[in-house]
Amino acid sequence: MLAEFKLPDLGEGLTESEIVSWQVAVGDTVELNQIIGEVETAKAVVELPSPYSGVVTAITHAPGTVVEVGEVIIAFDVADEGEAAAVRVPTLVGYGADPESSSAPVRRQRTTAALTPVPAEPSASGQVQVQAERPRSTPPVRKLAHDLGIDLEILSGSGERGIITRQDVLSFAGNATQGDRGAVGDTPSSIPVKAPETGVREERTPIKGVRKFMAQAMVESAFTAPHVTEFLTVDVTAGMEFLEKLRSQKEFAGVKITPLTLAAKAVILAIGRYPALNSHWDEARQEVVTFKYVNLGIAAATPRGLLVPNIKDSQNMGLRGLAAALGELTETARSGKTPPADLAGGTFSITNIGVFGIDAGTPILNPGEAGILALGAVRRTPWEYQGQVALRQVMTLSLSFDHRLVDGEQGSRFLADIGAIMSDPAMALVLQ
Template sequence: MREFRLPDLGEGLTESEIVQWHVAEGDTVELNQIIADVETAKAVVELPSPYAGVVVRLHEAAGTVVDVGAPIVSFDVEAGPDLPTAPSAPDQAVSEEEAARDEPAPAKREPNLVGYGAAVEKGGRPQRRSRGLSAAGTPQPAAAALPAASPAAAAPSVAAGTAQHRERPRSTPPVRKLARDLGIPLDSLTGTGPGALITRADVLAALAGAPSSVAPTVVQDRPEALPSPTPPTQPGARETRTPIRGVRKHTAAAMVASAFTAPHATEFLTIDVTPTMELLAELKASRAFEGTRITPLTVVAKAVCIAIARNPSLNSSWDEPAQEIVQYADVNLGIAAATPRGLLVPNIKAAQALTLKGLAQALGSLTETARAGRTAPADLAGGTVSITNIGVFGIDAGTPILNPGEAAILAMGAVRSMPWEYRGEIALRSVMTLSLSFDHRLVDGEQGSRFLADVGTILRNPAMVLTMV
């Protein structure tokens, strides 16, 4: 018998939802056969089988949110075809050095995809190698998991930590980095994850002043926040409650982190894009673009790539731990996509190297994949600057929030026919408003303004590209 535990799919997450099983109990499966679709906080990914054998038991039903490291399926390997099992892949969620400091190596680990993350043994929090002794020198039993919101549950752990040297709080490297970036000490938090693991949500809750995950102490010279009162509900009130998880949970955490770490500044520019609309009409009738869907977004994407070459500070990020500004050579252009699962921002790698037709094809493929819910995690990572097309909803302008880690995001509004000054007279023209939000730590007002003006110049007169490249 072999037990397959839910792996961390390379994103440093603590849980995933089983969307759909592709096998049933009693089915014979082959090595690397797709057995389930699993939804992380970013995308739906296919889960291959690490064994060849017979499915004995499915531990969780479809629609269930499962902690990383929890068993999801058991196999009878001997009953299956005579095929080798998959080799164990290295744990990418926690490095060997981090794991050696934080957790003892498990006696036996099953083959997995990219790592189990923070696996939790049954019965509570795993014991430390050299720290699991009481003051009398006797082994301590594993502490039972208690709700983090209960003050009575948090008190014993605090007292135990002061009885002798304090244990290092349990969390994953991405969460520790987030806490460092936000200036929140991990030892001030009570983890709500498996085995008291401190999660990203715990860190962001502490930043927002939420009392559920903050231990009784002072964080950043701020007294502990009092619990917010429960909103009154009338008997028989009509309401619908939806669990916060998946893409919505990830988006909320990312927006909170971005809003409270990057000082946003937003500028607006309204321009006459009639020449761009005329150019699009010509390209659609051209044989060179036959079968290619080309839209105003395509031209804006190309204009952004050209403008970034002239204003490279908008293609950078702020590395707080290293106290460095990282400037990127490639423009990994993120495109905000509204999908049935929520907002996703997949990006086109090295977009500056693509022609206008190549960008149009990449945008079409990116959008189609995102709406089908099949965007790969790699396509959602590594973005350097983003575009959001709010014009498709009939909106003229807004103040978009930066995608975390990026220096700028451009919102393009609706193209409207309206009276406009043209060659000294009033004429009916196609007009669009651009909204640029940028991280004021990385981008000064002059740099942001020059970038926005360059994009506007290209859209106002596409022939001006000849003077920019």
């Protein structure tokens, strides 16, 4: 029995996703909940579990295709009609809009090519079989082929299960240009292949996925919330010595202790004294929402772009738990496995620009939040200490806040509290 699987609603009000990869091919037998592919929303890469047990009969969209919620992306031959009627989506949010309903997303013309299934043919039993083929490769290989002007449709893959490898593309490019240094002749499928151009002066990359979402969010934030940024340069020598002592303690074995760990704890404590920094301006309801919890966002630079996952209820964590959560959060973000839920619901954010050797900046607020703290690099700097000039470890803190929610005094005192704890962690006992 033929069963079609439509792109589910992945939550957060997102209406489309890009197919990142398929982990199955036409003809493969799959089990219920087996991971069959990955899709990228504007916020995260999400794994798709199979809603059926059966045989893959069609894959209708190639990797790189942007698909609307509710579009068919894969089809299966399942055992019985009852299973075909029961779509199981155990780890996804909702199933998306019915294309026949008035609430279905409006389709728009695309420039992204989807693969068209081969015309259906009846089997010996009279049952219609749907077939589809696609060039199976990875995103880097597809980019290489695109840059070289090679159509993957004409290549045969030498990798596992026929996947097209980087070497397949390079070998084809080399063979194609040996006979004619000027241009590449017609391929067996009569599709012309362009020789690589020399002296290219510009490259164009589609704006999509995380980069598109973050660009829209930053523009909205910058032109909606009136930003104010304040700076504070502090001597953090005692704070760095404190962290070094913690690293030698058995209680902190196995976790990474960094200035970000101490700053995160300082932010949580300072929010307890100045809750306006942990609030939200609800324009629709004309209300100020003050959060009684701290979902602490940490800006992470990843190959997919800037992500700001957050640690839920960080106010309940001790220093060791906070350090462990920070390590797990950043590692997950860099591996591209951050779930959408971890990217939503943040209340205050930290960005650690010091890891790039930067001293200070004017960070833009994460949309919906009242404040963001930037940590500068820790540098050995001549500094006044006990009436003399000495080499000390110095850091600049940059705090941006929404001036609708936070006035100058609140912002200044909040930043001063963080600086005090970074300078002398013992101040945490006084400022609680």
